[in-house]
Amino acid sequence: MARRTPRTPRTPRRPQVDTPREGRQPTPDHATTDTSDTSDTSESEKLLFGGPLRYDMGFSKHEDAFLQLNLRAMVRRLPLLLRMTGELAREADKGALRAVALAEVGRGASSAVGLIAVNRVLAHLLAAGSTAERLGQASGALAVAGTAALAGAVLRALSTAATGQLEPKVERVATERYLAHTARVELAAVEDDEFHKLLDSAQYGASSARRMVQYCQNVLGALMSLIAAAGVLALLHPLLLPLLVAMTLPSSWAALSVARRRYLSFQAWVQHTRAGNLISRMLISTDAAPEIRVHNVGPFLLHHFRAMSQSQEAEQRRLARLAARTGLIAAGWTGLATAAAYATLGGMLWTGAMALSVGGTAVLAIRSGSSSLDNLVLQINYLHEESLFVGDLHRLCEEAELRAVPVGGVPLPEKPEAITFEDVGFTYQGDAGKRALDGVSLTIPTGKIVALVGENGSGKSTLVKLLCGLYQPDAGRILWDGVDAAEADRQELVSRVAVVGQDFYRWPFTASVNVSIGRPDVPVRQRRLDDAVGYAGAEDLIAELPRGWQTLLARGYKGGHQLSGGEWQRLGLGRAHYRAGELLIVDEPTSALDAKAEQHLFEQIRALADSGQTIILITHRLGSVRAADLIHVLDHGRLVESGTFEELLTSPANGPKTFRALYDLQAAQYAPPAQVPQQGTGRADAPPAGAGR
Numbered sequence: 001m002a003r004r005t006p007r008t009p010r011t012p013r014r015p016q017v018d019t020p021r022e023g024r025q026p027t028p029d030h031a032t033t034d035t036s037d038t039s040d041t042s043e044s045e046k047l048l049f050g051g052p053l054r055y056d057m058g059f060s061k062h063e064d065a066f067l068q069l070n071l072r073a074m075v076r077r078l079p080l081l082l083r084m085t086g087e088l089a090r091e092a093d094k095g096a097l098r099a100v101a102l103a104e105v106g107r108g109a110s111s112a113v114g115l116i117a118v119n120r121v122l123a124h125l126l127a128a129g130s131t132a133e134r135l136g137q138a139s140g141a142l143a144v145a146g147t148a149a150l151a152g153a154v155l156r157a158l159s160t161a162a163t164g165q166l167e168p169k170v171e172r173v174a175t176e177r178y179l180a181h182t183a184r185v186e187l188a189a190v191e192d193d194e195f196h197k198l199l200d201s202a203q204y205g206a207s208s209a210r211r212m213v214q215y216c217q218n219v220l221g222a223l224m225s226l227i228a229a230a231g232v233l234a235l236l237h238p239l240l241l242p243l244l245v246a247m248t249l250p251s252s253w254a255a256l257s258v259a260r261r262r263y264l265s266f267q268a269w270v271q272h273t274r275a276g277n278l279i280s281r282m283l284i285s286t287d288a289a290p291e292i293r294v295h296n297v298g299p300f301l302l303h304h305f306r307a308m309s310q311s312q313e314a315e316q317r318r319l320a321r322l323a324a325r326t327g328l329i330a331a332g333w334t335g336l337a338t339a340a341a342y343a344t345l346g347g348m349l350w351t352g353a354m355a356l357s358v359g360g361t362a363v364l365a366i367r368s369g370s371s372s373l374d375n376l377v378l379q380i381n382y383l384h385e386e387s388l389f390v391g392d393l394h395r396l397c398e399e400a401e402l403r404a405v406p407v408g409g410v411p412l413p414e415k416p417e418a419i420t421f422e423d424v425g426f427t428y429q430g431d432a433g434k435r436a437l438d439g440v441s442l443t444i445p446t447g448k449i450v451a452l453v454g455e456n457g458s459g460k461s462t463l464v465k466l467l468c469g470l471y472q473p474d475a476g477r478i479l480w481d482g483v484d485a486a487e488a489d490r491q492e493l494v495s496r497v498a499v500v501g502q503d504f505y506r507w508p509f510t511a512s513v514n515v516s517i518g519r520p521d522v523p524v525r526q527r528r529l530d531d532a533v534g535y536a537g538a539e540d541l542i543a544e545l546p547r548g549w550q551t552l553l554a555r556g557y558k559g560g561h562q563l564s565g566g567e568w569q570r571l572g573l574g575r576a577h578y579r580a581g582e583l584l585i586v587d588e589p590t591s592a593l594d595a596k597a598e599q600h601l602f603e604q605i606r607a608l609a610d611s612g613q614t615i616i617l618i619t620h621r622l623g624s625v626r627a628a629d630l631i632h633v634l635d636h637g638r639l640v641e642s643g644t645f646e647e648l649l650t651s652p653a654n655g656p657k658t659f660r661a662l663y664d665l666q667a668a669q670y671a672p673p674a675q676v677p678q679q680g681t682g683r684a685d686a687p688p689a690g691a692g693r
């Protein structure tokens with residue numbers, strides 16, 4: 001009897017990356033370290049990622065729920081698995097789902113009819129009489145067996161066609177679920193490594209759901225054939241059924257053991273795999289391409305890519321060895337069970353407990369039944385294994401619901417007079433003990449230019465991220481007049497805000513989309529686009545692009561065009577203007593602008609503030625904050641000074657002097673040697689032109 005061996009360990013869900021051919025390229029010193037040992041953290045993991053990337057499975061929250069891959073648990077879970085796939089399939093294409101189900105039930109019925117007909121044929125052929133007579137009597141049953149086989153083939157084709165239609169739709173529906181839920185979660189969730197791990201494993205849920213459709217079809221088909229064969233066997237002799245089961249148990253056990261090991265391994269290695277893929281992507285990324293060449297980083301990355309891949313290969317080897325051992329044990333037990341089954345059958349024939357024609361049908365039914373049962377267990381096992389990933393997708397959706405940006409809330413005042421930070425504190429996840437903001441109380445009067453200044457890491461960007469609702473304070477409140485932003489409608493809050501961050505995104509789309517994506521929910525208007533680039537001083541930039549607004553701003557694509565850093569910054573400013581939020585936040589808006597563009601921008605900012613818009617300006621160029629109505633100075637997450645430009649520069653000798661010290665330091669770099677002011681003695685009215693640039 002042909003036995004299926006358990007699938008060998010595989011990693012189809014992960015992009016397979018070939019180990020690159022070794023070239024005679026220089027490798028760094030540490031390249032000589034043997035990194036193929038998986039028992040410890042590899043040198044590459046330590047060097048590039050600061051430690052092990054493999055998860056200790058003890059952490060797994062769903063170990064209890066999902067890893068009990070024993071036969072009982074698997075059978076218990078089968079209805080749930082079928083329902084999960086059924087729900088996805090129903091959402092994707094009800095008609096195709098119905099067609100698959102009907103075709104498979106029909107196939108089972110035709111298989112049972114076929115077996116019964118074969119039994120009749122054998123009974124007629126083994127009865128007394130001439131050959132012609134026996135053939136004549138068997139012809140009716142033969143015709144039935146032939147028709148059943150034909151019907152089975154047609155139904156199989158129907159089922160295959162409907163499954164082919166259903167599979168891609170199920171994958172699409174599952175992928176949409178994944179993406180839609182991910183897009184809705186809070187920023188803090190995306191930055192949480194546990195949530196990210198779930199994102200990693202759940203991304204395979206969609207392709208697993210697609211494969212589950214195929215396996216469901218196979219399970220249904222095998223189940224129907226099994227019922228047919230088992231029904232016939234039970235009719236022939238009741239002892240034949242347990243024999244059938246005994247023959248199939250060893251391979252079921254083997255398949256389950258292998259699946260369990262593979263899934264555990266996948267979960268433990270998921271982050272390692274992502275890191276390996278990250279390195280391979282860097283090697284082909286257009287952003288990294290210049291530095292890879294100028295600093296000759298290629299061999300370094302290739303070496304570590306190879307080392308990380310070798311660690312994974314070692315894990316695959318380990319799984320393969322275990323699978324081979326399990327398969328061998330299972331094959332031994334199956335051989336014994338098969339010998340026992342046929343010995344029992346022979347004994348029954350020998351003692352006359354069973355007629356010869358019944359014995360012939362029994363052999364056929366045992367062959368058909370054991371292959372169906374074997375196949376059924378294998379398919380259920382595949383189904384179960386895939387369902388673990390679909391389970392991850394479900395878990396992600398549940399988790400994402402809990403961590404989703406809340407919908408609804410208290411409306412914000414239409415024209416607030418001020419936004420007030422009341423004793424606000426915030427610590428980033430994983431940064432325990434290090435407060436990014438600590439007890440910050442300040443006011444942002446609307447319709448004014450408010451500047452935030454301070455040294456690197458003093459908390460300026462964090463403060464505006466809290467203001468935009470990207471993070472929630474863990475202490476204190478942010479009030480829009482009397483309304484606490486934590487209780488406000490987040491959608492409304494973000495619609496009031498436009499941001500040009502330091503790391504604003506450079507969309508790999510056309511210039512038109514790069515600006516209009518500031519308000520993706522409204523139709524693109526040319527006048528609004530022109531206004532936006534006029535504000536950012538980028539009219540000439542657009543006019544000079546090869547295809548104007550329709551120029552693709554992405555390297556590595558046909559017709560793609562590359563912008564300089566300053567040109568991107570102007571487009572980013574244009575995007576923020578296009579968004580038309582009441583609160584415009586500009587974080588280092590002029591870092592990449594030339595002097596003319598910078599001056600233009602500050603004139604525009606002043607004009608916007610005069611028209612009633614609130615501007616929050618973050619900059620290290622202290623000469624630029626002269627135009628601000630109010631300046632808040634942060635230091636190590638705390639507010640240390642507030643006031644106008646003049647107030648901060650002319651504060652009394654024993655008063656706060658952080659701003660003054662920073663300003664003098666910058667001014668000194670631009671003053672002619674003879675006029676370098678001493679710290680604390682510079683005059684507010686005498687900064688050198690362009691100070692801080």
Ligand SMILES: Nc1ncnc2c1ncn2[C@@H]1O[C@H](COP(=O)(O)OP(=O)(O)OP(=O)(O)O)[C@@H](O)[C@H]1O
Pocket residue numbers: 191428429431436454455456457458459460461462463
């Ligand atoms: N996403 C993040 N996760 C964890 N820590 C962060 C994150 N963003 C910032 N931090 C930390 O919070 C602190 C404040 O950072 P923030 O970006 O607010 O400073 P900043 O004043 O804007 O600095 P810069 O002038 O360099 O832009 C820093 O110590 C930084 O390391």
